[in-house]
Amino acid sequence: xxxxxxxxxVLPPLLWAGGLxxxxxxxxxxxxxxxxxxxxxRGGPAQSIxxxxxxxxxxxxxxxxxxxxxxxxxxxxxxxxxxxxxxPAAAFQLVFVVSAILALAGHGGFTVVGLNALVxxxxxxxARPLYRRLIPRLKPAPALALxxxxxxxxxxxxxxxxxxxxxxxxxxGGADPRVVGMPRMAVLTxxxxxxxxxxxxxxxxxxxxxxxxxxxxxxDLLPAPVHPGPV
Amino acid sequence: xINTLARIDQLASSxxxxxxxxxxxxxxxxxxxxxxxxxxSRSIALLGSLYAFAWLLVITSRLPARLVVxxxxxxxxxxxxxxLGSWDQTWQTPVRLLLRPLTASLTAVWLVGTTPYPxxxxxxxxxxxxxxxxxxxxxxxxxxxxxxxxxxxxRALRLxxxxxxxxxxxxxxxxxxxxxxxLFGFERSQRQYAAMLLRGxxxxxxxCRHWAEWTREDAWVALAGAxxxxxxxxxxxxx
Numbered sequence: 001x002x003x004x005x006x007x008x009x010v011l012p013p014l015l016w017a018g019g020l021x022x023x024x025x026x027x028x029x030x031x032x033x034x035x036x037x038x039x040x041x042r043g044g045p046a047q048s049i050x051x052x053x054x055x056x057x058x059x060x061x062x063x064x065x066x067x068x069x070x071x072x073x074x075x076x077x078x079x080x081x082x083x084x085x086x087x088p089a090a091a092f093q094l095v096f097v098v099s100a101i102l103a104l105a106g107h108g109g110f111t112v113v114g115l116n117a118l119v120x121x122x123x124x125x126x127a128r129p130l131y132r133r134l135i136p137r138l139k140p141a142p143a144l145a146l147x148x149x150x151x152x153x154x155x156x157x158x159x160x161x162x163x164x165x166x167x168x169x170x171x172x173g174g175a176d177p178r179v180v181g182m183p184r185m186a187v188l189t190x191x192x193x194x195x196x197x198x199x200x201x202x203x204x205x206x207x208x209x210x211x212x213x214x215x216x217x218x219x220d221l222l223p224a225p226v227h228p229g230p231v
Numbered sequence: 232x233i234n235t236l237a238r239i240d241q242l243a244s245s246x247x248x249x250x251x252x253x254x255x256x257x258x259x260x261x262x263x264x265x266x267x268x269x270x271x272s273r274s275i276a277l278l279g280s281l282y283a284f285a286w287l288l289v290i291t292s293r294l295p296a297r298l299v300v301x302x303x304x305x306x307x308x309x310x311x312x313x314x315l316g317s318w319d320q321t322w323q324t325p326v327r328l329l330l331r332p333l334t335a336s337l338t339a340v341w342l343v344g345t346t347p348y349p350x351x352x353x354x355x356x357x358x359x360x361x362x363x364x365x366x367x368x369x370x371x372x373x374x375x376x377x378x379x380x381x382x383x384x385x386r387a388l389r390l391x392x393x394x395x396x397x398x399x400x401x402x403x404x405x406x407x408x409x410x411x412x413x414l415f416g417f418e419r420s421q422r423q424y425a426a427m428l429l430r431g432x433x434x435x436x437x438x439c440r441h442w443a444e445w446t447r448e449d450a451w452v453a454l455a456g457a458x459x460x461x462x463x464x465x466x467x468x469x470x
Contacts, residue, residue, distance in 0.1 A: 007306030009270045009331025010313040031360030049362055050424040053369025054416035057377035062409055064378065065385055067402070068394065078409070085413070097366045104343050105236045106305045106336055110266065167316045205399055209406020210413065218414055
């Protein structure tokens with residue numbers, strides 16, 4: 001649910017244009033930090049871009065898969081694991097590219113690419129620092145699951161914030177303020193809150209399995225702790 | 232979603248209409264103009280005209296009807312949520328909120344259905360930071376292979392009972408499967424990086440085949456642009 005899926009023309013211009021501008025500024029800043037801020041496993045910038053491209057494909061593939069959970073089918077976002085694996089700057093670039101390709105496929109409008117990148121990128125940005133602080137105390141699987149939970153939670157909160165701002169701005173344009181506004185916010189919250197909690201639970205459980213696999217097979221792909229303990 | 236993208240991708244490369252032969256830059260400019268007008272305009276007459284115009288573009292590009300309807304109706308559900316959320320007891324607001332995204336999505340289908348991705352991404356990557364532009368190319372290029380791997384993994388998971396048991400077990404197994412996909416992606420990226428070096432990678436992936444080469448068919452795009460400009464001048468202030 002942290003991917004916006006909002007089509008073009010329904011959000012107020014100030015919101016989507018501001019989001020796009022901020023996303024572009026952050027992209028430029030993250031591009032400048034290429035090679036230093038980006039914390040990919042190894043290789044120069046070209047290797048980093050190739051890795052990011054491959055992970056972007058993995059994210060899109062994961063988003064397309066349907067996880068059957070009773071009456072609903074959940075689509076993963078993998079924001080947390082991606083943030084942990086490649087770091088905040090590279091993850092922000094990755095989610096921008098993923099959002100742009102999704103817009104080309106008709107999933108979400110072109111104008112919300114910036115907002116999507118900000119919502120998903122904010123979640124991805126907190127994942128790696130948190131993971132590196134948790135890893136001296138926890139095994140990789142619970143550390144990644146916990147980082148993913150926080151990351152997904154943050155993206156979900158930002159998603160809700162965008163939706164509330166969008167609906168409020170549309171309400172202000174209405175003829176009768178009594179028929180719009182707060183009651184619909186309550187409905188939105190009632191619908192979104194269970195999905196938000198479900199999203200956190202599902203993404204964390206998947207991240208747990210993902211980290212358990214990587215820790216067994218390629219532990220070098222997972223980041224090291226901030227202050228490595230004594231050997 | 233990926234199947235739609237794969238089908239559109241194939242049509243963009245194999246189509247033979249005048250729109251397919253026109254340059255990417257002219258089509259990108261026309262699509263941007265139409266989408267910008269659709270988002271900015273409050274005139275229902277103009278929005279209706281732009282929507283009809285987008286249909287004309289799509290029909291003349293000979294894209295399969297099923298695909299067009301599927302791609303173009305995707306925003307309906309989300310637009311409907313916003314229509315309900317902002318119901319102001321007038322018919323104009325819902326019509327506006329529906330016509331804007333429908334016009335934009337139809338125009339986008341026309342653009343991606345008539346322009347191969349290297350030509351479409353090349354001008355876009357010129358305005359993005361280098362690493363992001365290159366990431367756009369590489370992500371798209373690897374997407375279909377990764378998607379096929381993901382589908383094989385999912386099938387294997389189902390056949391081996393990975394979709395049974397408690398939700399926790401199922402999700403953990405799904406995570407382990409995605410772990411192998413991540414690993415496959417990393418290894419694929421290393422092979423790709425080696426291939427890039429062998430081919431003399433200069434530090435920039437250049438999708439510069441012929442996205443800015445003007446052709447005779449660009450006259451049709453210019454004519455369409457003139458039509459859109461005339462409609463917006465005439466109908467901008469109309470209700």
